[in-house]
Amino acid sequence: MTAQVFFLAAFGLAAVWFGIVVFRTHSMVRSALALLFSQTAIGAMFLVMQAEFLGVLQIMMMATEMSIMAIFMVMFMMDPGGLGEMDMKHQRKLSLAAGVIAFLAAIGVSVFADWGPAATVVPSADEQLRMLGIELLGRSMLIFESAGLTILTAMIAATAVAVQMPAKKEDAS
Amino acid sequence: MSTLILVLFLLLGTYFVAVIEEWSVTGRLRPAGPVRAALRLLGTESVLARKPDRLFFEVAPVLLLVAAILSLAIIPLAPGLIVTDLATGALFFNAALAYVLVALIMGGWGPDGAYAMIGGWRFLGQLIGYAMLVVMPITAVAMRSESLSTVVIVQSQEQLWNILYQPLGFVLFALAGMAMAFVPPFDLPTGAGDLAGGVEAEYTGVRRLVFRLGRMVLILSVASAMTVFYLGGWLGPVLPGWAWSAIKILVVTALMLAAGRALPRVREASFLAWCWKLGIPLALVNIFLVGVLVLVVPL
Amino acid sequence: MSALQQYGILFALTLGSIGFVLSLYALARAIGRNRAEPGKDVPATAGSLSRDPVWVRYHARFGGYALLFLAFDMEMAFMYPWSVVYRQEGLVALLDMGVFLAILFLGLLYGWSQGALRRQ
Amino acid sequence: MFGARQSTPVALFAPLRRLVAGAMARDLRALVVPGADVALAAGLDLAAAGLALAEGPRQANVLLVILPLPAAMLKAASVAYAQMPRPRAVLVLGEGEITPLPEADATGAASQEGLEKAVATLRRAFAEGAFATEVSDFDAPALQTRIEYTCPMHPEVVSDEPGNCPKCGMNLVEAGGDGGHEHHHAAAQYTCPMHPEVVSDEPGNCPKCGMNLVEAEGDGGHEHHHAAAQYTCPMHPEVVSDEPGNCPKCGMNLVEAGGDGGDGHHDHAHHQHHGQDGEDAQVGWLERIEPGFMSMIELTEGTPRSSDGLQMEWIDVPFGPLFPGLPGGLTLDLTLDGDTVAGVQVGSAVAEDWALPDGGLDPDTFVAALGVQMRLSPVSYRLLACRALQAAAGITPLPDEDMLHDGALARERLAERLLWLAQMGRQLGLPRIESRAAGLSRAIREAAPSEIDALRGPLSGLVESLRKTPFLARRLRGIGRLDDQGVWSGPGGAGSDAATRLTARLDGVMADLAELKRAGGISTPQTPDVTGVGGHGHATVETARGPAHLHLELSAGRIVSASLDTPSNRHLPLVETVTCQAELADALVAVASLDLSPWEVRA
Known part of the structure; x- marks a missing residue:
């Protein structure tokens, strides 16, 4: 139990540290990959908390998605290599305030929300996965299918953004 | 004991992959080749670029090796002969190998060299093509075995190997796996005549040695995954389980690398087009077919 | 073996691999030193000395694919738990996932028809 | 061997070094100058002689030079040689001049027999001399584009090494690059609107972002140290300060404002190559809505436009004269927009x-x-x-x-x-x-x-x-x-x-x-x-x-x-x-x- 708490704290601190690195670096790629490793550390926290599927999924999906974020940042941000030493921090006061408020809100929710009784026995990873599947096909089917629709909307929006590009060219020339 | 066997498997496997890899390039089998090359690299200077992102440059080869080794941890060689039998093994395999991409992007960006950088970003494009073709066939495999555990997946093939049960999935997974291990003809990030080494171009000496090691373990890992998911893993008559695993993995490695010798390197644009316009629809068809099969013929 | 022990093994494997690499580095360091020389540390570009930094805005031409990929990647999160209980749930699962995948496939077709599936 | 590697003095590792040197002698990888095609045309079978073809200088430990070669090619060879990691050797076939390359470790006639004899010599050289306690640097004129570091604020500060400016503590940045050129001489100087630290004597593109360089303020002898220097942000001309530092809005380094006060680099850049009123108006509009907003229109101003209308930065990448996929000696300089060729x-x-x-x-x-x-x-x-x-x-x-x-x-x-x-x-x-x-x-x-x-x-x-x-x-x-x-x-x-x-x-x-x-x-x-x-x-x-x-x-x-x-x-x-x-x-x-x-x- 104590080792579990120790690793949980260690990965948590790593996640926070990588989160800070996102803003401390000048390079866009470093920034994006720092965010990735922050997310990976969160995935490791899930593993420590014995939520295996969630943890592995987080570790897997973030690797590809943050890499795609990296390429889009390199594509669209000024000076992605950090050669001009541009500062990553913008609108400090506003973001500081927003950060503090969000932090307090998260603390508040975690402390005051009714989480129900704590589970005494952690189901095995296989069981968790199975239960999740049954949940998806049973009670949460509507949520599941509407997630499909949301993804469809996202795809259409993404396509609209992606195919805007050639149209722009005609404007420019 | 089993730990020792697994370490031995890792070492021997890497060695054999290196021998086969050299054969696939030079056409000659030289058993001492990998050892010599490793010693040469160990004794060569490991040059650091002038104004690099040093952290990236240093981390990339290590990350590649670690990701490849971790992905091997869920490969069962025989009943009981596995590092970790995770309940989400098949998913974990993917998760570990997703960091190959991260390693290549870091290694490409790190040295501030054009060939390397283009190679790294190219691999991202390649991943966008192959990634779905890795996960969708694995889903179909899991539908049959009712589990993501690699041990259960092998056991589910007791009566019929998956290569026969879902051949379409095997073809897609094999091609995607080759792209994942960036072996020819999918060696876009490191193409010799194309990018003069690409991501590998700036690595010399011991860093290159680690990079190459990671590459070999990666090939071994992909071949092992093909064996476990589709070729019945340790299943086979007469010989003990581990021997079957070893034979199958070596044969798959050799076939994989031999195919690259005979095919021209793919174009990234057409690779992406093939993957998305043909591969993904076929993978969905595969899921549907397996779905019907699983319900109708409960093998 | 409990799940936590397994994660412990994976963590140890990671540390062990890193340790192996570090000992290789130490060995290499014991063999010889690097010598800083003019031109050696400039990234090699086929016999030309090109000192220009390449860390500039990179035009990736697979943007359309990448955006569609993100959507598909999300969808896979649902596929894994579904596939595990598929046999148990039977026809319901097939129909359910069929609808889900059909919706996604529609998205793919839309993207295809709009020209997102090409080199930009 | 001139290209020997400097070994550590620890005697304990001498046997290991011998083992490594022996392995190197049996595992030679050659970079062929001018190219593998010329070796082939000369009837050489490298593989039969025990030489593997290297993809580039980084993977090679032997530079195989097939003479005679013109000076331009030898210059490229010297660059490639400098970029090979030690231990490295030079193998020369045929007759001719090889300066600026160092003395050959093995020579032979340009025939298969000559090659095989030379490789045998080379193997001995590697086995015996791959490591040395004393080695000397390789230097060649082609490598002598000296890099100087200078302070963006105080051009009189020039140093050979990166570091901080002794006057203002800012990071020193790399100067032009073409040798010890004078920074304060009278002719017009060109600078990048985005990277004011980039100063060049000639018009061209910025090495950092590829933008067109614009003429620096002032009449040539541009007064960096003039009496009432004011500093402004290249992005936010309304930010004016008496001291160098960072912009409070976007964090960029402030640059010295031109002689005519408020008109900073940024506006100047506008008039220089676009001056489109529409864009200016749009920028102003965005500025009003969100003052700290970094408009891409403004930032990408002047960068080249890709075929699909996106504005990206382009890089010049040499593919030759020693590129493995092309004929040896062919120099192909591609201007790349991502992985697309924009110019050649x-x-x-x-x-x-x-x-x-x-x-x-x-x-x-x-x-x-x-x-x-x-x-x-x-x-x-x-x-x-x-x-x-x-x-x-x-x-x-x-x-x-x-x-x-x-x-x-x-x-x-x-x-x-x-x-x-x-x-x-x-x-x-x-x-x-x-x-x-x-x-x-x-x-x-x-x-x-x-x-x-x-x-x-x-x-x-x-x-x-x-x-x-x-x-x-x-x-x-x-x-x-x-x-x-x-x-x-x-x-x-x-x-x-x-x-x-x-x-x-x-x-x-x-x-x-x-x-x-x-x-x-x-x-x-x-x-x-x-x-x-x-x-x-x-x-x-x-x-x-x-x-x-x-x-x-x-x-x-x-x-x-x-x-x-x-x-x-x-x-x-x-x-x-x-x-x-x-x-x-x-x-x-x-x-x-x-x-x-x-x-x-x-x-």
């Missing part, structure tokens, strides 16, 4: 000026020199020179002998087509095709007529397997399509693409075989005796790359003027056509499919 500059590092010396040249020297210069196709050009000489002197060649010369020509054409195939196989990642084509090319180049019949089988086998290689035609189709009428005279004709040119070359292989059979024998041409003769002569020879023409003027037995027209020289401008807006890999395939010989290019 092509040339040759081995080109020679074909001007004749005053007083002309005697025919023997001329023919020999042409044979040496055209490294890949010596026989064809010797024959061309001989035929032009005969035409000028009015000598009618004997039909029988002419047939035999045609045989020699066909044989070389065949060898060259195979050489191209080997190169193409290397570029496309087809090692089997590469080694088969290379072996056949080597065998055919010096083959006697009787031996060629034995090669007929393997040759048609290779052609067949190329036609059957899966996806090869699909890989090449549509790449490097030539729409130009007339300029292209090589295989495939106008309107061909890489796939049809491959097919045409394969057909050419069979046609050459047939011609060899028809010729019935092979004889290399001899310089005709033209002592004391004068006149004009013209000859054409069909090489593997297309027809080559030579026009000669003889006066009293000496060549006083010669005009040579080679296919590669004609085809060089086509590189731009075939690479324009192509993906990098496709562009390289397209260039390779043109089969350019850098040796045929005029300086």
Whole structure:
């Protein structure tokens, strides 16, 4: 139990540290990959908390998605290599305030929300996965299918953004 | 004991992959080749670029090796002969190998060299093509075995190997796996005549040695995954389980690398087009077919 | 073996691999030193000395694919738990996932028809 | 060994070092200067001699130099040598000057035998001298573009090393790069609107972002230290400060404002190359809505526009003269927009000026020199020179002998087509095709007529397997399509693409075989005796790359003027056509499919 708490704290601190690195670096790629490793550390926290599927999924999906974020940042941000030493921090006061408020809100929710009784026995990873599947096909089917629709909307929006590009060219020339 | 066997498997496997890899390039089998090359690299200077992102440059080869080794941890060689039998093994395999991409992007960006950088970003494009073709066939495999555990997946093939049960999935997974291990003809990030080494171009000496090691373990890992998911893993008559695993993995490695010798390197644009316009629809068809099969013929 | 022990093994494997690499580095360091020389540390570009930094805005031409990929990647999160209980749930699962995948496939077709599936 | 590695003084590791040195001696990887194609044309089988081909300088431990080479190529070789990690060695084949390269560790004649002997010497050198306690630096003029670091605020601060400015503590940035040039001299200076630390004496693009450099404020001698210096942000001209530092809005370094106060670099940049009022208005509008907003319109101002309208930064990347997928000596500088070719500059590092010396040249020297210069196709050009000489002197060649010369020509054409195939196989990642084509090319180049019949089988086998290689035609189709009428005279004709040119070359292989059979024998041409003769002569020879023409003027037995027209020289401008807006890999395939010989290019 104590080792579990120790690793949980260690990965948590790593996640926070990588989160800070996102803003401390000048390079866009470093920034994006720092965010990735922050997310990976969160995935490791899930593993420590014995939520295996969630943890592995987080570790897997973030690797590809943050890499795609990296390429889009390199594509669209000024000076992605950090050669001009541009500062990553913008609108400090506003973001500081927003950060503090969000932090307090998260603390508040975690402390005051009714989480129900704590589970005494952690189901095995296989069981968790199975239960999740049954949940998806049973009670949460509507949520599941509407997630499909949301993804469809996202795809259409993404396509609209992606195919805007050639149209722009005609404007420019 | 089993730990020792697994370490031995890792070492021997890497060695054999290196021998086969050299054969696939030079056409000659030289058993001492990998050892010599490793010693040469160990004794060569490991040059650091002038104004690099040093952290990236240093981390990339290590990350590649670690990701490849971790992905091997869920490969069962025989009943009981596995590092970790995770309940989400098949998913974990993917998760570990997703960091190959991260390693290549870091290694490409790190040295501030054009060939390397283009190679790294190219691999991202390649991943966008192959990634779905890795996960969708694995889903179909899991539908049959009712589990993501690699041990259960092998056991589910007791009566019929998956290569026969879902051949379409095997073809897609094999091609995607080759792209994942960036072996020819999918060696876009490191193409010799194309990018003069690409991501590998700036690595010399011991860093290159680690990079190459990671590459070999990666090939071994992909071949092992093909064996476990589709070729019945340790299943086979007469010989003990581990021997079957070893034979199958070596044969798959050799076939994989031999195919690259005979095919021209793919174009990234057409690779992406093939993957998305043909591969993904076929993978969905595969899921549907397996779905019907699983319900109708409960093998 | 409990799940936590397994994660412990994976963590140890990671540390062990890193340790192996570090000992290789130490060995290499014991063999010889690097010598800083003019031109050696400039990234090699086929016999030309090109000192220009390449860390500039990179035009990736697979943007359309990448955006569609993100959507598909999300969808896979649902596929894994579904596939595990598929046999148990039977026809319901097939129909359910069929609808889900059909919706996604529609998205793919839309993207295809709009020209997102090409080199930009 | 000059390229030995500095070893640590710890004796404990001496046995390990010996082991490593022994392994290195048995595992040699060579970077060939000028290129693997020239080694092949010289009849060298590197693999048989125990040398593996390295992809680039970083992977090589042997620099194999095949002499003679012009100075430009040796300069490239010195850069490549400097970039090879130690321990490294130089192996020189043939005769000639090798400065600025260090002394060769092994030398030999440019033949297989010479190579094998030299490799044996090299192995001993590696086994015994791969490590040394004392080593000295390699230096060459090509490496002497000194990097200076200077302070963006205080240009008088110049240092050889990066660090902080002693006056204001800012990071020192890299100065122009072309040697110890004066920063404060009178002429106009150019600076980048985005990176004020980039200061150059010449207009051009910013090395960091590729933007056009704009003329710096002030009248040339730009007063960095003038009385009431004000600092402003390149993005936010409203930010004005008396001291250097960072912009409170975006964090960028403040730059010194121009003489006319408020008008900072940013506005200046606008007027310099766009001055579109619409964009200015839009920027202002955005500024009002969100003051800290970094508008992409503003930031990408002046950067080049891609084909799809996005504004990106472009990089210049050299692909040559020592690029593994292209003919050795060909310099291809691509301007890349991501992985797409946006611009191209092509040339040759081995080109020679074909001007004749005053007083002309005697025919023997001329023919020999042409044979040496055209490294890949010596026989064809010797024959061309001989035929032009005969035409000028009015000598009618004997039909029988002419047939035999045609045989020699066909044989070389065949060898060259195979050489191209080997190169193409290397570029496309087809090692089997590469080694088969290379072996056949080597065998055919010096083959006697009787031996060629034995090669007929393997040759048609290779052609067949190329036609059957899966996806090869699909890989090449549509790449490097030539729409130009007339300029292209090589295989495939106008309107061909890489796939049809491959097919045409394969057909050419069979046609050459047939011609060899028809010729019935092979004889290399001899310089005709033209002592004391004068006149004009013209000859054409069909090489593997297309027809080559030579026009000669003889006066009293000496060549006083010669005009040579080679296919590669004609085809060089086509590189731009075939690479324009192509993906990098496709562009390289397209260039390779043109089969350019850098040796045929005029300086």
